[in-house]
Amino acid sequence: MVEWIRDTVWWHVYPLGFFGAEKLALPPDAMPNPRLRSFEAWFDYVCHLGCNGILLAPLFSSESHGYDTTDFYNLDSRLGTNADLIWFIESCRERNIRVVFDGVFNHVGRSFGPFQDVRQHRQQSRFASWFLIDWNNGANEDGFSYVNFEGHHRLVKLNHNNPEVVEYVVNVINHWLGFGIDGWRLDAAYAVAPHFWQQVLDRVRQKFPDAWFLGEVIHGDYVNSVRQGHLESVTQYELWKAIWSALNDRNFFELSHALNRNNDFSKVFLPNTFVGNHDVTRIATELKDVRDVELALAVLCTVPGTPSIYYGDEQLWMARKEKRAGGDDAIRPCFPSHPQLLSGNSSAFDTYRDLIWLRRNNPWIASSQIKMITLTNQTSVYETKCGANRFFVALNVSDSEFKIHSSAEWNLVNGRAQAGAAGWLVPSHGWAIFN
Numbered sequence: 425m426v427e428w429i430r431d432t433v434w435w436h437v438y439p440l441g442f443f444g445a446e447k448l449a450l451p452p453d454a455m456p457n458p459r460l461r462s463f464e465a466w467f468d469y470v471c472h473l474g475c476n477g478i479l480l481a482p483l484f485s486s487e488s489h490g491y492d493t494t495d496f497y498n499l500d501s502r503l504g505t506n507a508d509l510i511w512f513i514e515s516c517r518e519r520n521i522r523v524v525f526d527g528v529f530n531h532v533g534r535s536f537g538p539f540q541d542v543r544q545h546r547q548q549s550r551f552a553s554w555f556l557i558d559w560n561n562g563a564n565e566d567g568f569s570y571v572n573f574e575g576h577h578r579l580v581k582l583n584h585n586n587p588e589v590v591e592y593v594v595n596v597i598n599h600w601l602g603f604g605i606d607g608w609r610l611d612a613a614y615a616v617a618p619h620f621w622q623q624v625l626d627r628v629r630q631k632f633p634d635a636w637f638l639g640e641v642i643h644g645d646y647v648n649s650v651r652q653g654h655l656e657s658v659t660q661y662e663l664w665k666a667i668w669s670a671l672n673d674r675n676f677f678e679l680s681h682a683l684n685r686n687n688d689f690s691k692v693f694l695p696n697t698f699v700g701n702h703d704v705t706r707i708a709t710e711l712k713d714v715r716d717v718e719l720a721l722a723v724l725c726t727v728p729g730t731p732s733i734y735y736g737d738e739q740l741w742m743a744r745k746e747k748r749a750g751g752d753d754a755i756r757p758c759f760p761s762h763p764q765l766l767s768g769n770s771s772a773f774d775t776y777r778d779l780i781w782l783r784r785n786n787p788w789i790a791s792s793q794i795k796m797i798t799l800t801n802q803t804s805v806y807e808t809k810c811g812a813n814r815f816f817v818a819l820n821v822s823d824s825e826f827k828i829h830s831s832a833e834w835n836l837v838n839g840r841a842q843a844g845a846a847g848w849l850v851p852s853h854g855w856a857i858f859n
Contacts (some may be wrong), residue, residue, distance in 0.1 A: 425656065425693065425694065426634050426636050426656065428522070428606075428634070428636075429656070429657075429694060429730050429790070430730075430787045430790040430791065431476070431784060431787035431790070432476055432477040433475050433476060433477065433731055433732070433780050433783055433784055434478065434479040434522075434524070434696075434730070434732035435470050435473065435475035435477070435478050435479070435732070435733055435735060436479040436481070436700075436701055436702070436732045436734045437480055437481065437735045438481040438490075438702040438735070439460070439480055439481060439482075439483045439490075439503055440481075440482075440483070440489065440502065440756070441702075441753075441757055441758060442756075442759050443459035443462065443502075443758065443759075444459075444758035445457075445459060445500070445502035445503060446502055447488060448487065449488065449494070449500070449501070449502070449535075450501045450502055454501065456499075456501040456502075456503075456505045456508075457501065457502055457503070457504065458503075458504035458505070458508050459502065459503050460483075460499070460504045460508040460509060460512050461504065461508055461512075463512060463515075464515070465761060465762045465763065466759070467515065467516075467519055467521070468763075469763045470521065471519060471521070473733070473738060473773070473776060473777050473780060474776075474777055474780030474781040474783075474784050475521075475733060475780065476520060476521055476522060477521060477522035477523070477524065477606075478521055478522070478524070479524045479732055480523070480524065480525055480526055481526050481702050482526045482528055482611070483499055483500055483503055483509070483525070483526070484496050484497075484498065484499065485500050485501065486500055487533040487535055487578065489752070491528050491531075491579070492531075492532070492533030492534070492535075492578055492579055493528050493532050493533055494532070494533045494536050495536075495537070496527075496596040497596070497599065509603075513603055513604045513605055514604065517604055522606040522607075523604070523606055524605065524607045524608060524609055524636065524638065525600055525605055525607075525608055525609070526608070526609045526611055527593075527597065527608045527609065527610055528611040529582065529593050529596075529610065529611070529616070529624075530581060530582065530611060530612040530613075530616050531572070531573040531579040531581045531612070532579070532582065533578060533580070536580065538551035538554050539551070539554075539580050542554075543566055546559070546567070546568070547559060553583060553586050554582060554583055554586055554588065554589055555570050555580055555581070556570055556571035556583050557570045558570070573612065573615065584616055584617055584620035585617075589620075590620065590623050590624055590627075593624050594624050594628060597624065597628050597635075598628060598631055598632065601628070601631075601632045601635055606635065606636060607635050607636030607638065607656070608635070608636075609639075609640065610638065610639045610640060611640050612640055613640050613649070613653065613655070613658070614639070614640065614641045614642060614644065614649070616653075618652035621639070621653035621655060622653060622654045625653070625654045625655070626654060636656045636657070637656045637657070638656065638659065638696050639659070640658070640659050641658040641659055641661075642659070642661045643661070646658050646660070646662075646689050646695065647688075647689060647692050650692060650693045655693070656693065657693055657694055657695060657730060658693070658695060658696065659696050659698070659701075660689070660696055662682055663683070663695070663697055663727070663729075664697075664704070665682075666678050666679050666682030666683075667679065667682075667699055667720050667723055667724070668699070668707060668710045668711055668720060670682075670821075671711055671713075671716040671719060672710075672711060672712045672716075674801055674802045674822070675801055676799055676800065676801060676802065676803070676804040676819065676821070677799065680804065680806075683727060683794045683796070683806065684794070686727060686729065686794070687728070687793050687794055690728035690729060690791065690792075690793070694728065694729050694730050694790055694791070695728070695729040695730070696729065696730055696732060697724055697727065697729035697730065697731045697732070698724070698733075698734065699720045699724050699734075699737070700733075700734035701732070701734050702734065702755065703745070703752070703755075704745055704755070705743070705744045705745045705755065706734070706736070706737060706741060706742055706743045706744070706755055707737055708737070708741065708742045709742040709743060709744050713853060714740070715853040716821060716853055717740065717772070718775055718855055719819050719821065719853070719854075719855045721775065721776060721779050722779060722817060722819065722839070722855040722857065723817070723819070724779075725779040725780060725782060725783040726783070726789060726808045726815055726817045726857065727789070727792070727794055727808065728789065728790060728791060728792050728794070729790065731783060733776065733780065735759065736757060736759070736768075737776070738768075738772060738773050738776035738777075739766060739767075739768025739769055739773060740768060740769035740772035741757070741768060778838055779838065782837065782838060782857070786813065786815075788810040788811065788813045789808060789810070792808045792813075793809060793810070794806050794807070794808055795807045795809065802820070802821050803818075803819065803821070803826045803850075804818070805817065805819075805828060814859065815837065815857050815858065815859055816830075816859070817855070817856075817857050817858075818839070818841065818848070818855060818856045818857075818858070819855050820851065820854050820855070821853060822853075823852050823853075824852055825849045825850065825851055825852065826849070826850040826851075826854070827844065827848075827849055828841075828847045828849075828850065829846055829847040830847045830848065830858070834848065834859070835858060835859055836848070836856060836857075836858055837857040837858060838857045839854065839855050839857050840855060840856060841854070841856035841858075
């Protein structure tokens with residue numbers, strides 16, 4: 425496990441949305457638009473929020489949304505040129521901000537050079553074995569069919585059993601690590617055989633031993649995904665679902681179960697924990713009571729793992745993911761050119777900032793273990809502990825005050841509690857952190 429990950433909190437950004445880029449790739453003869461440079465205005469905002477890592481969704485040349493990559497060696501011209509991308513990496517390094525790129529190595533867009541060569545030369549193409557092609561099924565525009573990603577015709581799945589594909593991905597990853605990024609999110613890692621990740625990552629680590637690799641895994645056995653694929657971490661969707669579901673259903677037993685499982689995961693690896701990302705409904709929309717956003721964040725910042733904050737959540741932005749073409753647009757919005765133009769919720773930002781800095785100032789939380797002290801459907805107190813360090817976290821999703829009778833002297837670190845005659849009072853839909 426790379427050590428620097430323990431005190432990292434990510435700000436997760438979808439660049440094509442953040443900068444208000446066009447929905448489709450620019451024409452080949454169009455001048456690149458250096459939108460990425462406008463992030464200069466946002467570095468101080470990120471640092472003030474408390475995040476010291478930027479997790480970027482796809483930004484390489486693509487046909488549309490970034491997940492249909494056409495060139496892994498060039499920044500999408502809607503965002504600028506490689507000179508702009510290198511400027512961004514160096515600007516982050518000057519501010520001690522870690523950078524992780526999103527690598528879409530399960531599939532590519534139809535305009536990806538090697539696939540275009542296959543369309544032109546068919547079986548004679550030197551890249552024919554890079555893809556999973558059925559030459560006997562020609563009832564389409566190509567004269568052949570191929571395996572795609574989850575039914576999306578324009579996403580062409582790579583043949584991960586081909587050593588040339590392994591070599592290609594190793595070279596891409598090493599290329600950008602060589603420019604100073606710190607790691608990669610591996611999109612749709614769950615759809616790729618673990619032996620592919622083993623081969624790729626083992627070779628990369630020979631040159632970049634401190635690189636961090638986060639696999640997108642939604643369901644299944646997280647521990648085996650990490651062990652078999654030689655990953656550093658995976659996306660903790662179990663905990664994401666349990667947080668908002670437990671708050672909506674007023675059922676902290678569901679949260680307790682998920683925290684116990686997260687304990688087990690964190691003994692093996694540090695999960696990537698989150699309450700929002702570019703693929704899900706925003707937390708302020710998902711929750712039935714917007715007051716519970718603070719409770720969700722309190723959990724995120726006090727449990728083991730490496731947390732990420734999805735851009736805009738800290739402003740209490742709302743948006744729902746829809747199952748239709750363009751259904752992700754609302755959750756991948758454009759930010760203004762400068763923080764001063766941002767319309768949002770300053771109180772929410774302050775809460776996010778305070779809890780993120782609490783997490784940053786107590787990096788031991790990354791490797792802590794959770795023990796439930798008090799548990800009912802609508803109230804709970806759990807202990808976050810690592811060695812001699814510990815916090816007590818109280819959550820109240822009920823419509824009345826929650827009385828905590830502490831057996832020892834507790835000091836309020838953050839939250840909404842008030843001291844009572846024999847302990848503490850946590851208000852309705854409130855939270856508190858004690859030591």
